[in-house]
Amino acid sequence: MAIEIRGMSKTADNLLVLNDIDLAFKEKTIYGLLGQNDSGKTTLMRLIAHLRFPTEGYIEVDELDIEEHSDVLKNVYFQTHDNIYPKRAKLKQIVKWMGLFYPNFQMDICSSLLEKYHLNENEFFNKLPLKKKTLFRSCLAFSNDVDYLLLDEPAFSLDAYHRNALYHDMLASYERYPKTIILSTHAIDEIEELIERVVILEDGQVLIDDEVEALVNRAYSVKGDERDVREFLQQKTILGQEYRKGKIKAYVQLDETEMELNENLELKPLNLQELFIQLTRDVYGEREGE
Numbered sequence: 001m002a003i004e005i006r007g008m009s010k011t012a013d014n015l016l017v018l019n020d021i022d023l024a025f026k027e028k029t030i031y032g033l034l035g036q037n038d039s040g041k042t043t044l045m046r047l048i049a050h051l052r053f054p055t056e057g058y059i060e061v062d063e064l065d066i067e068e069h070s071d072v073l074k075n076v077y078f079q080t081h082d083n084i085y086p087k088r089a090k091l092k093q094i095v096k097w098m099g100l101f102y103p104n105f106q107m108d109i110c111s112s113l114l115e116k117y118h119l120n121e122n123e124f125f126n127k128l129p130l131k132k133k134t135l136f137r138s139c140l141a142f143s144n145d146v147d148y149l150l151l152d153e154p155a156f157s158l159d160a161y162h163r164n165a166l167y168h169d170m171l172a173s174y175e176r177y178p179k180t181i182i183l184s185t186h187a188i189d190e191i192e193e194l195i196e197r198v199v200i201l202e203d204g205q206v207l208i209d210d211e212v213e214a215l216v217n218r219a220y221s222v223k224g225d226e227r228d229v230r231e232f233l234q235q236k237t238i239l240g241q242e243y244r245k246g247k248i249k250a251y252v253q254l255d256e257t258e259m260e261l262n263e264n265l266e267l268k269p270l271n272l273q274e275l276f277i278q279l280t281r282d283v284y285g286e287r288e289g290e
């Protein structure tokens with residue numbers, strides 16, 4: 001069971017937004033979908049949810065082409081920031097529609113989440129402040145026991161307390177009903193511990209599709225005098241370099257046999273956000289020292 005995307009491209013307004021994407025999202029796995037602004041993350045999710053159509057290629061959910069089997073979309077829920085509700089829809093009506101469309105929508109869970117965030121079912125969605133709109137959307141998403149949950153910047157506009165609460169709700173929903181979650185965000189630090197795999201898009205193409213642990217375990221910075229660093233870097237995979245106060249800090253991918261270094265050098269592991277910055281930094285041709 002999986003979402004499979006094969007040879008998919010999307011052109012909009014003469015712009016190639018997604019370019020020949022081949023990607024599989026495995027069952028019961030939490031993914032981070034990362035990329036710089038305009039890299040194509042939202043477009044990819046809209047295509048999976050069948051709100052947009054590919055120019056080329058196809059998408060299968062559980063081996064069924066979504067173009068021909070719209071029924072499989074009852075098993076895919078996309079939490080979007082698009083304004084999709086009628087102007088005068090009250091929260092309780094939206095909750096009711098969710099229950100009618102999605103067979104595994106959990107009304108009781110949704111009610112308790114609405115209560116937790118002090119959301120009044122009689123309010124109009126369009127009149128809610130931004131923060132409450134975001135919270136309401138996440139109440140719907142985390143009550144919906146679909147096999148594929150797509151979240152586009154789910155914590156947008158929330159303070160740190162509520163962002164943390166939202167991630168907690170996401171994990172609770174996963175534990176109650178394990179599912180594939182595709183979580184797109186720029187707050188990489190906040191989700192590193194939550195996700196198992198990471199997909200990074202760059203200019204509409206897949207740059208990375210890997211396990212977070214495998215990726216991060218190979219990523220380091222090495223700092224020291226130019227001569228020592230340059231010597232160490234020979235035959236290594238260099239991601240980037242920065243010059244600061246007469247020293248060089250280089251970002252590298254190392255395997256276990258490459259860790260030995262001279263005592264004047266400082267080796268530090270990178271976290272996912274630091275690695276992301278290095279992996280995507282050459283978009284504007286700013287990679288230094290090469």
Ligand SMILES: Nc1ncnc2c1ncn2[C@@H]1O[C@H](COP(=O)(O)OP(=O)(O)OP(=O)(O)O)[C@@H](O)[C@H]1O
Nearest residue numbers: 012013015017035036037038039040041042043044
């Ligand atoms: N319907 C469309 N018409 C024209 N351009 C589009 C359309 N849809 C997307 N684009 C363009 O495609 C690019 C990718 O957009 P998308 O929203 O998918 O990126 P993103 O990675 O989600 O960005 P962000 O992180 O800023 O939200 C952008 O340059 C956007 O302007």
